Amino acid sequence: MTILIGWRYKVFIGSIVGVIGLALYPIAIDPMINTEKYKKNQERNRRGVAQEDIQPGNMKVWSDPFDRKKS
Template identity: 60%
Template sequence: MTRLTGLKYAAFIGAIIGFMGAVTYPVIIYPMMNTEYYKKIQREGRKSIKQEEVQPGNMKVWSDPFGRK
């Protein structure tokens, strides 16, 4: 096995970083930048679930204590 030096080493490291960026974009960055699409999917998926019925131990349904909307 030969040792990578100089430009070949830089290209190898650049390829690894580029690959990691290409992999993380659709998984992490795209959903954070386009939240409306995922909120719509979540709303449709939870449409038939009544939160009061699935709440464990007769606990009150969560509400934001700071009143944000």
């Protein structure tokens, strides 16, 4: 078994970090950068669905808590 020392250790650790970054990019980073694509998909998928009808337990449909009250 070879012990990784010096630049080989750095390349090994760098490759592990790179693989994790490549795996996380389409899951976590791309949706934050390209929001329009996901908004269009959500709009298309929810077309024809009345959210009030499928809300469980007669609960109020979610609204933005930071939205300013209209007076």
